[in-house]
Amino acid sequence: MAFSNVAMTVVAALLVAAASSPARAGAPVAGGAPSVPAGPLDIVHLGAKGDGKSDSTQAILKAWKNACDATGTQKIIIPAGNYLTGAMELSGPCKSSIIIRLDGNLLGTGDLNAYKKNWIEIINVENFAINGHGTIDGQGPLVWKSNECQKSYNCKILPNSLVLDFVKNAQIRGITLLNSKFFHMNIYSSQNVLVDRVTIKAPGDSPNTDGIHIGDSTNVTISGTTIGVGDDCISIGPGSKTIRVQGVRCGPGHGISVGSLGRYKDEKDVEDVKVTDCTLVGTSNGLRIKSYEDSKSSPKASKFLYEGVTMDNVSYPIIIDQKYCPNNICVRSGASKVAVSNVIFKNIHGTSNTPEAITLNCANNLPCQGVQLVNVDLKYNKSNNKTMAVCKNAAGKSIGVAKELACL
Ligand SMILES: *[C@@H]1O[C@H](CO)[C@@H](O)[C@H](O)[C@H]1NC(C)=O
Ligand SMILES: *[C@@H]1O[C@H](CO)[C@@H](O)[C@H](O)[C@H]1NC(C)=O
Ligand SMILES: *[C@@H]1O[C@H](CO)[C@@H](O)[C@H](O)[C@H]1NC(C)=O
Ligand SMILES: *[C@@H]1O[C@H](CO)[C@@H](O)[C@H](O)[C@H]1NC(C)=O
Secondary structure: OOOOHHHHHHHHHHHHHHHHOHHHOOOOOOOOOOOOOOOOOEHHHHOOOOEEEEEOHHHHHHHHHHHHHOOEEEEEEEOOOEEEEOOEEEEOOOOEEEEEEEOOEEEEOOOHHHOOOOOEEEEEEEEEEEEOOOEEEOOHHHOHHHOOOOOOOOOOOOOOOEEEEEEEEEEEEOOEEEOOOOOOEEEEOOEEEEEEOOEEEOOOOOOOOOOEEEEOOEEEEEEOOEEEOOOOOEEEOOOOEEEEEEOOEEOOOOOEEEEEEOOOOOOOOEEEEEEEEEEEEOOOOOEEEEEEOOOOOOOEEEEEEEEEEEEEEEOOOEEEEEEEOHHHOOOOOOOOOOEEEEEEEEEEEEEEOOOEEEEEEOEOOEOEEEEEEEEEEEEEOOOOOOOEEEEEOEEEEEEOOOHHHOOO
């Protein structure tokens, strides 16, 4: 289809208007009309081979450079096929808005020497999208045995699959992330990110294969997404603000977690998190806020709403733990520094795989404040024990909650 010059000018004017309108901040828009890139944007035209064994790294890096140096919206094409690659830093700033259309499968090589830190890393880019029906396959089974993070605190971190660093206005839609070596997705120091209708999949016993980790980022929405992994489905780390999780299905995995908070120095607050209309199935925790007992910093965690969540055979479906200390890697000082306040659990129902359906394990030196349980109906579904809430040092109220769970 060809545009006349007049139509082109109109399109350009609309794009400029859209770029300056806050209502459109999430859409990939750029100033100016699309220019003709200096080279192809289809990776196959740049030498990529979808045979599953040729190294396609350079073709993808070249497509990125061609797109990034052009103006307007540019679309990189990754057609059907299996493209083996090593580490790829796709950096900006770019003159254009870039869409990667992913219909093929990207395979991360099992040769760990091919990575410095991450596999696919989008850095310092504004107005970016990945969409399509393709897969980002980390080929984790080739390297999971070299993960020693369960045994040692200062372990070597294996490559994360898809990382957004300093990215503004990004959308990840429709694709599948499979068997990451470490985290499937890591969103760091980014703003206005939408993850929509994505599928994330790894075995329940695969090490540190978190679905989506968010840190130091603002306005991140995860919607309509299915996550079954070996660690947290979603983990919301320090410095996260205005995070929305809606219509997410999680399981297997360790649930939807805030934290761990307080592990490192200078961590920033977590604020304004809403988790709505989600389902958790067979996870080892449900809705969790966790902070280290001997924290190295004192971020505040406040303003959480969990509403409309269904639990199916979930262990510890509701848990605030200010004394988190996995594998005893921390000092049990008894004094928490991470303040937790204003946490609402509303319309949460289903079955618990542990007698403890509600656990509020807060510190006596810094009690949890403003915790509300509203219409929470959870049942331990075996006959050897009864449903219970175990609550320490938490203040707030219970409304419409059966007696055995109304601990506030
Ligand atoms: C938040 O991000 C979404 C995209 O996910 C965007 O549409 C929206 O405008 C952003 N909100 C603000 C206040 O920037
Ligand atoms: C419930 O979850 C536990 C632990 O994940 C699992 O062992 C058990 O088989 C599950 N039960 C059902 C009925 O799915
Ligand atoms: C546990 O839950 C399952 C499915 O929700 C149900 O079929 C089963 O009867 C329950 N068992 C008990 C002991 O309540
Ligand atoms: C019931 O569960 C609680 C909490 O997990 C535990 O402390 C207690 O020992 C259990 N009681 C029985 C009879 O198993």
